[in-house]
Amino acid sequence: MMRMLKGLAWLVGIVLIVLVLAFAWGRLRGPSELQSKALVLLDQDMKPTRGRNAFPAIWLSDYDVPVDQINLLYAQDRQRVHTWVTKLESEGSVPSDFIAPSADKYQKLPPLTAEEKKLTCGNREVNCLSNVRAHRDEVRALLTRQSVRLRHDEELGNYDFDWNDLPPNSFTPYPPYGSTHNMWLTSAALDFVEGKSTSALQQACTNIANLRRLHGHENTLVGTMVNAVRMEAVANVFVHMVSELPVDQQLPDTCAEAFATVGLDDVNLCASMQWEFRVVVGEIDLADRTKKPTRWLNNLIFSKIGTQRQKAAQFGWICSDRAHRQLLDDHRFAVTDFPSEADVFDWLSNASGSVLVFIPQPVYADYLNCQEDAAATLRLVATILWLRQTYGSGKTLAERLPQRPVWMRITDDRGLQLSSDGRSLHMGYHGPGKTGIIDWPLPAGL
Numbered sequence: 001m002m003r004m005l006k007g008l009a010w011l012v013g014i015v016l017i018v019l020v021l022a023f024a025w026g027r028l029r030g031p032s033e034l035q036s037k038a039l040v041l042l043d044q045d046m047k048p049t050r051g052r053n054a055f056p057a058i059w060l061s062d063y064d065v066p067v068d069q070i071n072l073l074y075a076q077d078r079q080r081v082h083t084w085v086t087k088l089e090s091e092g093s094v095p096s097d098f099i100a101p102s103a104d105k106y107q108k109l110p111p112l113t114a115e116e117k118k119l120t121c122g123n124r125e126v127n128c129l130s131n132v133r134a135h136r137d138e139v140r141a142l143l144t145r146q147s148v149r150l151r152h153d154e155e156l157g158n159y160d161f162d163w164n165d166l167p168p169n170s171f172t173p174y175p176p177y178g179s180t181h182n183m184w185l186t187s188a189a190l191d192f193v194e195g196k197s198t199s200a201l202q203q204a205c206t207n208i209a210n211l212r213r214l215h216g217h218e219n220t221l222v223g224t225m226v227n228a229v230r231m232e233a234v235a236n237v238f239v240h241m242v243s244e245l246p247v248d249q250q251l252p253d254t255c256a257e258a259f260a261t262v263g264l265d266d267v268n269l270c271a272s273m274q275w276e277f278r279v280v281v282g283e284i285d286l287a288d289r290t291k292k293p294t295r296w297l298n299n300l301i302f303s304k305i306g307t308q309r310q311k312a313a314q315f316g317w318i319c320s321d322r323a324h325r326q327l328l329d330d331h332r333f334a335v336t337d338f339p340s341e342a343d344v345f346d347w348l349s350n351a352s353g354s355v356l357v358f359i360p361q362p363v364y365a366d367y368l369n370c371q372e373d374a375a376a377t378l379r380l381v382a383t384i385l386w387l388r389q390t391y392g393s394g395k396t397l398a399e400r401l402p403q404r405p406v407w408m409r410i411t412d413d414r415g416l417q418l419s420s421d422g423r424s425l426h427m428g429y430h431g432p433g434k435t436g437i438i439d440w441p442l443p444a445g446l
Contacts, residue, residue, distance in 0.1 A: 034339065035309040038316025042278075046271045048217050051160025058162065059175040061152045062111075063103035076102040078166060085167040109148055112181055116142055121185040121237055128237045129244075132189045139190050146183060153184040157210040161217030162227070168278035177226040185234050192241050201252050204238040208258035215374075216265030221272045221367060228374035235377050239384060243441035247391050259382040261407050266378065267327040267371040270319035277315045281308055307353030310342060314357055318364065330372050330379075330411045332430045333365040369430035379408045380416075380427050380440060387446055397422050397446055422446070 031039065056074035065073060080102070112120070119139050121128035132139050143150055166172050184207050192200035208231060215227040242251070317323060317339050326333065342354040383404050390400050398418055410416055414428040424439040 029345070031309045032313070034316070035313045038312040038319075039309070041270075041316050041319055042274050042312055044274075046219065046274060047163050047165070048161045051217075052158065053165075054156055054159035054162045054214055055164050055175065057152070057155065057159065058177060060101060060103045061149075062109055062176050062179055063101070064107045064109060064148050065103050067155070073102040081166050081172060085169045085172060088169070088171060109146070109179075111179070112142075112146065116146075117181055119186070120181045120183065121189055121233060122182065126236070127240055128185070128189050128233075129193060129240050132186070133193045136190070136193060139186060143183065143187055143190065149180050150183040150187055153180040153182070154187075156184075156214070157206055159210075160213060162214040162219075162223050163217065164220045164223065164275065168275050169282055170279050174220075174222055177223065182230065182233060185230075185237055189237055197241065197245065197249075198252065200241060201238070202254060204234055204241065205252055205255040205258040207234045208238065209254060212258070212266060212378075216268065217271075219271035219275050221269070221276060224269065224272050225367070225370060228370060231374055232377045235381050239381055239440050242384065242388070243443050245443060247388055247443045247446050251385070255385065259378055259385055262328070262375045262378050262382075264324055264328065266375050268319075268324065269367065269371060273315040273318045277311060280311050301351045302353050303350035304353075306346060306350035307356060310346065310350075310354065310357040314338060314364075318368070323368070327368060327371060327375070330376060330409075330414075330430075332372070332411070332413060333368040335362050335365055337365070366432050369432070373429050373431045376410045376414065376427065376430075379410055380425065383408045384425070384440065384442060388443065391446060397442075 056070050119142050188200045188203035211227050211231040218224045346354050417426050424441050426439050
């Protein structure tokens with residue numbers, strides 16, 4: 001009996017020694033090759049070196065600020081936000097909300113009421129043209145009342161990228177991305193229903209080209225998603241415009257640019273992942289500085305360095321060639337696509353950190369799928385324009401559809417199909433809870 005107890009004690013001792021050694025190895029070893037590459041990638045300066053940044057204009061879009069004052073006022077706010085965030089990080093507590101921007105000496109634009117919002121071409125409006133036709137006078141009056149917001153929306157076409165250079169922090173304020181409520185698109189829709197089709201099409205296509213440009217040079221998930229959703233809304237209205245025109249009516253040259261070949265800029269989330277990573281690193285640093293010394297258990301189950309490395313691998317993978325190929329090939333993302341960097345040593349030495357790294361993966365898969373939806377929308381509209389161009393070739397619509405250029409193809413799981421009456425194309429979505437247009441109208445006789 002004593003021999004058995006001694007043997008059991010030796011076994012328990014050996015297991016404890018192995019666990020301690022595994023814990024120590026998990027804490028002391030260096031980063032993996034994947035983690036090292038990701039850390040280098042996410043430390044790069046990805047900001048465009050040329051062009052105009054739209055972020056200051058968006059930041060101040062709720063105020064009637066002269067264009068020549070925007071960058072000056074934004075620079076003041078940027079310093080104020082930096083001071084505000086520094087106080088948060090040094091005190092380890094949430095300070096009072098960031099109050100008013102430096103533009104508060106200028107007129108603040110009145111927000112749209114709930115009724116006014118219903119008059120605009122909202123992001124989920126299935127047929128904006130019908131809504132504008134039914135409320136033409138009210139829409140015209142709204143655009144007059146909100147002429148400054150309309151001007152702000154149109155002026156975004158003069159910018160080259162949308163780069164948030166405020167301190168990366170989860171409490172850092174975001175600009176009012178949705179405050180214009182698609183005024184530019186609503187104005188284009190009103191022009192169309194009033195018979196100014198060339199002006200309307202020109203506005204819509206310029207708007208699409210601008211949103212694609214900003215979307216391709218954007219560094220926050222919020223901005224990226226807003227631009228993608230707005231682009232889908234403009235594409236929706238544009239397709240309804242085209243469906244009401246004669247099939248042989250020539251479109252503005254800008255439309256060819258707006259719906260040119262989909263490329264990496266249309267789906268790339270790398271800069272946004274860099275911002276997210278820096279936010280996470282800041283949160284980890286803050287938690288590490290403010291935890292109480294008596295919380296010894298937290299020191300055992302959480303490793304600041306280990307969590308940062310695992311997060312870097314996760315975010316860096318979204319920047320990888322494999323992820324980019326999957327995005328461009330329009331294959332739906334799942335949680336299982338993300339690499340599992342947590343091994344037994346991570347779980348032993350950084351249990352809570354490993355759990356925190358795994359939790360966001362379903363959310364990031366959704367973000368990637370939403371990028372695919374935006375790209376698929378561009379491909380579908382390009383397909384409709386190509387079908388217009390090939391009209392009169394002697395082949396039926398059903399015969400021409402499979403012959404469209406390769407870059408316009410989307411995956412079979414979207415269920416692309418021509419309606420039985422030949423008046424619309426059906427396309428499904430990859431992103432969760434998408435309620436946008438499902439059946440895209442085609443011009444009569446196409």
